[in-house]
Amino acid sequence: MNGVGSGHGGELLVAIRRILGADDTSDPVETAARVAWSVIVEPGDSVAGELMAAFGPQRALGSVLSAADGAFDELLADCVEAGVPGAEDADAFAGVLRTAIDRWRPRLARSDVADVVAAAESVGARLLVPGAPGWPTALDDLGPHAPLVLWTRSATTSVGDGAPALAVVGSRANTVAGAEAAAEITSTAADAGCTITSGGAYGIDAVAHRVAIAAGAPTVAVLAGGIDQLYPAGNVQLLRNVARQGALLAESAPGTRPTRWRFLARNRLIAALADATVVVEAGARSGALNTAHHAGQLGRPVFAVPGAFASSASVGCHRLVAQGRAQLVVHPGDPITALRPATASGASAVPDQPLVSVQRDPEVVRVLDALGRRALPEVEIARRSGLSGAEVADALALAQLQGLVAHSSGGWGRA
Template sequence: MTPHGEPGLLEAVLRATGSRDVDPVVACTRVAWSVVAEPGDAIAGGLIEGLGPAAAFEGVLGAVDDGIGGLLALCVERGVAGTDDPTGYGRALTKAVERWRPRLAHADVGAVLAAADAVGARLLLPDGPAWPRAVDDLGHHAPLVLWSRSSHGSVADWGDPPAVSVVGSRANTVAGSEAAADITSRTADAGCVVVSGGAYGIDATAHRVAIAAGATTVAVLAGGVDQLYPAGNVEMLRGVAQRGAVIAESPPGTRPSRWRFLARNRLIAALGDVTVVVEAGARSGALNTAHHAGQLGRTVFAVPGAFSSAASVGCHRLVAQGRAQLMVHPDEAAAAAVAHRGGEVALPSATPLLVHDDPDVLRVLDALGRRSLSVDELARRSGLSVADATDALALAQIQGLTQHGVGGWSRTAAR
């Protein structure tokens, strides 16, 4: 399970981290932990903090064979968080070992590192120079490792600028897309990183506008970084990796799942100095992100909508319950993020985003005929690169000018 005496594995982890200054045994053990424990597992986080990753892992292996007595005694001796009540902690530790047991025999660190290497993913470790310090605010719920796909290193490598997390409904309205585009555009103008979850709807709008504005953007995935999801956003996520980073805490090869989407929301909240909920239904996952942000002491904004809109019910409730500030102006998020870092920002007097005037958008709209076309065909017809055509189509979609279906891209019926 740990990499003692495995030179090939040691070389693989050094290659994944891009540094020979890391302790490869600690790195490999953290990777093993990320396979065994689900994201946000506080018992795993407490054990690692109190005993160190390698000793904690060895202790769990011993507990599987001999019971938790020895591990519990060591935890009490070291003052691991929660052991002031040894009986209660013992019960929690027993449950934890039982949920880790099925995966312990299959924690193949070499396979994980090979999967990461296949997509050019980088392994980020706590206390390493590339680690985004903001996630440390999660305490024992912080990620054990992070995996990053990026053309620019990591979040920390970009000079640690202020960040704004923009989240909202997957089934957004046109008004919601326009609001998200305006907020993201102002955020980009202020030099902030744009963080979101890579999903359909508001997330995709935020990422696409950030890419079009030349801003840094980060997408946090619910599965492994080799599992770009959803399928319809794969090209967009590749664009995010070009302009910023696609990151995940689950090891490569991990499939997205409902509980992992909820778990990754805490990372979106932690990475942003400010979280903006643009649209959210009564049961939207964006409300979960807002809850995490509030627990971390981050500023939360909610964008108002029509009182009759089901997509705005969650936003209105956040404000009514005092869990979010009402967003009055799209510049407020960037200003609050910069202020959180102790700075000031001169709010730009930007005009609303009018994609009709973008020359690339006009070219792809002219190239669209009556039938649906692929991005490749539109790029050929418009004389644009595939990447520029994709960005132009996304901006046109924000304004309701285009739509994407099974057969490709087409103009909306209303146009």
Template sequence: MTAAPDDVLARVAWSVLAEPGDVVAGELVTLFGAQESLAMVRRAVESGPDDLVGRLRSGVSFADGPDRVRTAIVAALERWRPRAGGADPNAAVTAGTAVGARLVVPGDPGWPTALDDLGPHAPFVLWSRSEQDDPVGAAGCVGAMAVVGCRANTVAGAEAAAEIASLAADAGVEIVSGGAYGIDAVAHRVAVAAGTPTTAVLAGGIDQFYPAGNHELLRNVLARGRVLSESPPGTRPTRWRFLSRNRLIAALSEATVVVEAAARSGALNTAHHAMQLGRPVFAVPGAFTSAASVGCHRLIAQGNAQIVVSPRDPITAVLTGTDDVAVRSRVAETVVLATDADPHVKRALDALDRRPIPVEEVARRSGLSVDDAADALALAQLEGLVTPLAEGWCRR
């Protein structure tokens, strides 16, 4: 760690004192630093909020006026008071060391800078367990993609998640998920089998893998990537912490794919965090009779997610978000592989040249029906290989 030891311990103390994503705690640490803000809060717990409120301006992110600043601070002190006397950072560090966890803080070489986009909602620290030399950054990967979905997935959902994760692994994209049953587990298993890095973000402490039924899977994740948590060792996962954990999954990824989600699903919460961060969101469509696809359909219908027409769509979004020329070439190669796999697209492309050709002529040249030719050209357009003009279609 490159941060000063006292600052590291203060950050650990904050992670014990405040729940994940506590905006008041995050704002105080941002404004005054971890050590000073912790000392200010401890004094306020003992002698009242006046001094702390007096040092804050009305422009803080958690309140829009002086009166509301005081109200927010008083409420925060009440939240933190029960833990203030027992926030022992040394005990947390000892417990983390006992399970081989590495403590990472902002400013360290291994800190994922993408988490800084969370602003005052960013974690104070990360606990990381890995068997790799690079326990936080995904060495050799060109980007990261979150694959999330419901725990009670369907067979079709598992197949879709497996295909997307497999293609991502082939493209050198890291898989990020939550280590849960269902779609999360499918995505991690495929990544492990493919030998690509994968990250599982826990809702509880790094010393207890949850759910227990995925203990072996999470052990396998350690061999290919890492298990992360922002909560101190010993923290039990709760519904609130699962929802708060989802913001880290979204922030760590260049794109989020929701494979299956019921009307009320934690995967939708992850998608919401990704939208707030300006990250692209994709949703896999399913049967309209499937309760496991209701959430995906709503994301698409409300314009909050792009429909996954091809399993390569979200992967292309991750890869095209880089400035690396070699990675962009990989995108082009991936696109060619996608279209070559469809014989109708191949025949339609062979029928084109540089001048615009009407779809009827494409059909005649390719031996396809007009409808099949139109569908093939539409797919090729999604892959960026053809351009529709007023006079017809032509190759790019």
């Protein structure tokens, strides 16, 4: 295995320790094997997950390499002896194992761990491994489909810091009404102390991240490719802002390009990281429905925002509710009631009001009235409107979504 057992192994282990962080005492050799596995397999590969759970990363990797070279029967016997799920029927499991090794074989000889670690270091990424400080334990609910490692770019040492988390997902081609709903739900969750989780994509994902950032709330974006692949290109600055205020996460090795399959696979991480998921807009075949499906399988509450009867952007949301797979969002605080007990008292204080238009939001109206002919800083807008700094930030974010205000070097002004 390139970069694992080579003459540069000492340098590799030093680099592994660097990207693990000072508080992480994980075995660097086992960690290097985990990194190699993350290069070899696609996200969510349950056979790899079961082998690593039974034998540990290093032994599992060595056994698979030997099996690929002809020692298949030895690996099969070890699996039967270790009680790997499915191995009780050795004949059937042999077929599963052979298929897995066949799909891993093209990458077995070219997974250079040293290059992967160097690519991560080049963008300031850190490595998280299961059981170590900073690992989001909610992902363990995925069982054998859990990520083997996580790469992160973050200003904090852990993801979420134990705060209740809400996933806000939806269509990339959102409507104005969808953006308004996403903004209000996100703002309400942020005020309740929640971490906002999404996928960093265009549309509803971007609205959720932007509003969380404007509200000063932590936000997590799960990437479909490597941690060095900020995608889509139009959201690069947004994703950098997410990294500064929350965290970027990726399970694929640095250098891995986003693909349709990986977008679908990463949705299970968004669902697992959150205590509840809200789908704001979703067409009949939207990827957001895939996230809702994973959340339901994990036993996480799912909410859906209703739209116009004939709106193709909301047909997926309507079907979720009609099929009993999601609860209807009546007001922005509804999803908060399903989060951890930490927000229970705050949730009861949310007024029972329907989602309102940005233009009719009283705080937005006050902020717009406070704006003059020249751009103003937020502190001056707060003074003129009589609102707090946080309320001004939320109102400006909502107004910006509808194109009512614009930000320049001098501050905020009417668009």
